[in-house]
Amino acid sequence: MASPLAAQLTRLIDQISTIIVGKRAQIEDCVACLLAGGHLLIEDVPGVGKTTLAHALAVSLGLRFSRVQFTADLMPSDLIGVGVYERSKEAFVFHAGPVFAQVLLADEINRAGPKTQSALLEAMEEQQVSVEGETRALPRPFFVIATQNPTDQLGTYPLPESQLDRFLMCITLGYPDRASERALLAGKDRREAIHGLAPVMTPDQLMAAQKAVLAVHASEALLDYLQALIAATRSGAWFVEGLSPRAGIAVLRAAKAHALLAERDYVAPDDIQAVLAQTVAHRLIPLAGAGRGRVEQVRAMIVAVALP
Numbered sequence: 365m366a367s368p369l370a371a372q373l374t375r376l377i378d379q380i381s382t383i384i385v386g387k388r389a390q391i392e393d394c395v396a397c398l399l400a401g402g403h404l405l406i407e408d409v410p411g412v413g414k415t416t417l418a419h420a421l422a423v424s425l426g427l428r429f430s431r432v433q434f435t436a437d438l439m440p441s442d443l444i445g446v447g448v449y450e451r452s453k454e455a456f457v458f459h460a461g462p463v464f465a466q467v468l469l470a471d472e473i474n475r476a477g478p479k480t481q482s483a484l485l486e487a488m489e490e491q492q493v494s495v496e497g498e499t500r501a502l503p504r505p506f507f508v509i510a511t512q513n514p515t516d517q518l519g520t521y522p523l524p525e526s527q528l529d530r531f532l533m534c535i536t537l538g539y540p541d542r543a544s545e546r547a548l549l550a551g552k553d554r555r556e557a558i559h560g561l562a563p564v565m566t567p568d569q570l571m572a573a574q575k576a577v578l579a580v581h582a583s584e585a586l587l588d589y590l591q592a593l594i595a596a597t598r599s600g601a602w603f604v605e606g607l608s609p610r611a612g613i614a615v616l617r618a619a620k621a622h623a624l625l626a627e628r629d630y631v632a633p634d635d636i637q638a639v640l641a642q643t644v645a646h647r648l649i650p651l652a653g654a655g656r657g658r659v660e661q662v663r664a665m666i667v668a669v670a671l672p
Contacts (some may be wrong), residue, residue, distance in 0.1 A: 402532020426563035427624025430465030
């Protein structure tokens with residue numbers, strides 16, 4: 365019999381799946397990323413449901429949602445906020461920007477300049493921002509979902525490596541299959557359908573689930589396997605540079621969240637394998653002449669590294 369937490373998480377995924385049709389695996393990745401306390405980057409062409417996914421997740425969890433359309437003229441203060449002098453108070457009063465939300469959608473993040481992209485770094489890593497010499501805490505939970513268009517499209521800027529490293533996972537939604545697309549064409553507008561959703565978890569229940577992820581057990585043998593995979597990325601046989609210790613911690617957190625979704629209190633090698641490509645591919649560059657993309661190279665490496 366499923367635990368109350370497992371039942372809640374299943375209802376959450378089921379509900380979002382009524383909005384984002386035919387993408388259950390990607391929805392599970394999104395939920396796992398949130399449970400692991402990380403942030404999510406979605407790379408894809410416009411129009412495949414990235415914004416809708418973020419909005420449906422926020423509504424289903426009863427979280428305050430904010431969307432920022434990143435453009436070339438977006439300034440850091442447009443994101444974080446700014447102090448404005450109010451004559452009635454004879455003082456500067458801080459007007460919070462959209463980053464002060466629980467789910468922040470940074471839409472088309474790579475259409476903004478590097479300075480504005482970097483404004484998110486402290487918020488994502490420290491869950492706080494510094495404005496005019498004062499540090500302000502962000503609400504809890506705090507989850508950034510950033511969308512990124514392919515870099516060969518006009519008006520895009522590559523994300524700096526330091527910012528890519530702040531995203532726990534990077535996924536692609538892709539085009540729907542024929543049956544799912546027919547359901548989208550024949551059904552009602554998915555953005556309208558979001559307004560009919562009811563929260564299936566409270567913010568406090570979500571934070572309790574995030575704590576439960578930390579309690580998932582990872583055995584010594586499992587850690588040996590994870591270290592073998594990390595060592596393989598650093599061997600020079602697969603990638604230009606290997607994973608950092610922070611990336612290794614990210615993989616373990618994501619694997620624990622995946623195990624929790626599978627209703628287990630321990631991490632199995634299958635959990636590592638299930639999340640590895642989404643968690644590390646955006647941090648790695650395949651060797652020249654590999655003939656594979658980042659994700660394919662990671663999956664080939666998984667096959668080559670022996671299980672414990």
